[in-house]
Amino acid sequence: MIEAATESQFTSTESLLAPLIIGFHLDMSSTDYLDLSVRGAISALPSASVQINLLLKGNRKAQLVAHERLAIQGTDKLGNVIVRLCDRRTGEENDVAWPRWRWQVTCAILQSNDGPAPIPEAPTNILLFVSRFQLARGQIDSSTQLAFFRHFVVEGLRGIDPELIVLGGQHDWKDAWWSVSNAD
Amino acid sequence: MGLTNKLATKIRTKDQVGAVGVRGDWASYGSIVAAAIVRGAACALASTNVSSTAFRGNDFLGINATKGTSASRIWVEQNGLDQWLFSLGVTKVSYGHVFDWQLQFDVVEGPTGRSVKVSTPAQSTHDGTLMNKHQFMETRELVLTGLGLGKAPNLSVEEALTRSSQRYVAWPLLELLVGVEHLDLTIRTTLTALEIDERLNGLPSRVVDRGIDLRTVKVGAAGQLDDQIMSISTSDHGEYRDVRIRFDIELNAQTALNIINVKHARFLSSVVQQFLKAGDPTAHVIEAGSSTDSPND
Numbered sequence: 464m465i466e467a468a469t470e471s472q473f474t475s476t477e478s479l480l481a482p483l484i485i486g487f488h489l490d491m492s493s494t495d496y497l498d499l500s501v502r503g504a505i506s507a508l509p510s511a512s513v514q515i516n517l518l519l520k521g522n523r524k525a526q527l528v529a530h531e532r533l534a535i536q537g538t539d540k541l542g543n544v545i546v547r548l549c550d551r552r553t554g555e556e557n558d559v560a561w562p563r564w565r566w567q568v569t570c571a572i573l574q575s576n577d578g579p580a581p582i583p584e585a586p587t588n589i590l591l592f593v594s595r596f597q598l599a600r601g602q603i604d605s606s607t608q609l610a611f612f613r614h615f616v617v618e619g620l621r622g623i624d625p626e627l628i629v630l631g632g633q634h635d636w637k638d639a640w641w642s643v644s645n646a647d
Numbered sequence: 648m649g650l651t652n653k654l655a656t657k658i659r660t661k662d663q664v665g666a667v668g669v670r671g672d673w674a675s676y677g678s679i680v681a682a683a684i685v686r687g688a689a690c691a692l693a694s695t696n697v698s699s700t701a702f703r704g705n706d707f708l709g710i711n712a713t714k715g716t717s718a719s720r721i722w723v724e725q726n727g728l729d730q731w732l733f734s735l736g737v738t739k740v741s742y743g744h745v746f747d748w749q750l751q752f753d754v755v756e757g758p759t760g761r762s763v764k765v766s767t768p769a770q771s772t773h774d775g776t777l778m779n780k781h782q783f784m785e786t787r788e789l790v791l792t793g794l795g796l797g798k799a800p801n802l803s804v805e806e807a808l809t810r811s812s813q814r815y816v817a818w819p820l821l822e823l824l825v826g827v828e829h830l831d832l833t834i835r836t837t838l839t840a841l842e843i844d845e846r847l848n849g850l851p852s853r854v855v856d857r858g859i860d861l862r863t864v865k866v867g868a869a870g871q872l873d874d875q876i877m878s879i880s881t882s883d884h885g886e887y888r889d890v891r892i893r894f895d896i897e898l899n900a901q902t903a904l905n906i907i908n909v910k911h912a913r914f915l916s917s918v919v920q921q922f923l924k925a926g927d928p929t930a931h932v933i934e935a936g937s938s939t940d941s942p943n944d
Contacts, residue, residue: 478805479812480686482679494849499918503851506914507867518740525740541727550742563742569725578672588675592682598693598721598808606812615911619851622864633809 479603479610481632482592486585488624497570497589500619501544505534507615508608529553534612535561543571548605565605567595568612582628591616652775659777660767667754667761668797678728681754684793685731687800688786689723690808697782699737701745729754733786735779747771747778750787763794830894832916836923836930837887846922847879852915866894867908875908877915890923892916
């Protein structure tokens with residue numbers, strides 16, 4: 464069954480929404496390398512300055528309000544690390560901005576009672592999946608930051624474990640995506 | 648007419664239960680296939696020109712509804728490993744959402760196997776008719792059929808959407824900086840050179856070169872990007888060691904990517920400090936450049 468799963472689901476795809484199955488060769492019990500890599504990815508992720516047309520309390524007309532679109536780390540009900548890209552207004556705490564998400568990535572370490580490990584040769588199997596996302600006008604909202612975040616988590620883990628095995632969706636990087644000049 | 652429409656909507660949005668043909672362990676396999684099916688339906692819907700309106704209320708001539716029409720937005724939320732909430736609508740100026748409809752899929756384990764319950768937590772109607780009703784039906788059927796078959800969909804739609812998302816540089820992102828970022832930090836510690844070396848093995852960054860007293864690690868993204876190197880050198884002073892972190896980078900509008908590298912370098916230097924302090928609580932940052940005999944000079 465797992466072989467079938469590996470063939471059908473975790474083969475290489477360019478999809479940015481497809482999950483990543485990561486085989487990590489070190490023991491996570493002493494040091495939370497996943498948390499470290501996630502924090503590294505958040506630190507490297509560029510935040511965006513966006514203006515959103517909003518009708519604020521006490522105003523009769525909508526006006527452009529500056530937001531910083533940035534990644535914020537949290538924990539889900541199952542104790543997994545989650546990271547959301549949120550719109551935060553000037554002076555706001557992260558908690559207030561938390562519901563204004565653009566995407567969310569969940570990083571779960573698969574446990575032995577979750578079934579056979581998809582990558583049995585690695586002692587730690589990590590499932591990194593996009594648990595919330597928005598689509599509009601045929602595009603993934605804030606896809607660049609999502610691509611970069613996925614890439615950096617994998618890079619951070621690979622820095623610790625050079626033998627890291629990564630299956631599934633897009634996690635590599637291509638310079639062409641970043642060409643400032645090709646924006647239409 | 649309105650009454651007939653209302654009845655049709657009521658029937659259309661009634662809760663349903665479907666079979667789940669996905670076999671195997673749910674956490675490590677089934678939920679991943681189910682998520683792929685939901686994503687596939689979302690991507691298929693997103694690739695159509697569906698539109699929604701934020702207008703609600705009495706609109707006899709339909710003028711207001713037309714004025715407020717814009718491209719629909721799709722929200723997909725996975726809660727835990729067995730629930731997916733799928734919403735179609737538009738955002739409104741109060742930073743809220745106006746949903747045409749929501750579809751919730753709950754996979755439950757029963758005595759006879761897995762099944763999926765489909766419910767409609769939110770819906771909007773116009774003259775009793777569900778907004779974007781065809782999309783509602785199609786999405787529900789796609790997910791139900793997919794889960795029933797138990798096979799992950801072809802990922803080509805997802806990949807096409809990914810390519811489309813990357814066609815434009817979604818780049819209100821950069822605060823373009825100009826100048827030179829110079830990071831030079833020295834940490835004094837009583838840890839031995841060997842202990843320092845061991846601790847730095849946990850640094851989440853690729854090692855480019857590793858010597859006894861000088862280690863260089865890669866900063867920034869992999870692949871085709873220019874490599875940026877951060878050096879971490881250790882100098883022995885008998886009773887204590889100085890660990891010096893250095894990173895230099897030139898920033899200009901054409902090397903916007905380097906901003907990311909700078910952010911990453913700052914993070915890595917903070918991790919080095921954290922690692923050293925974990926082994927030696929007295930480890931502390933001394934004035935940059937105060938280490939006089941750094942081998943990196």
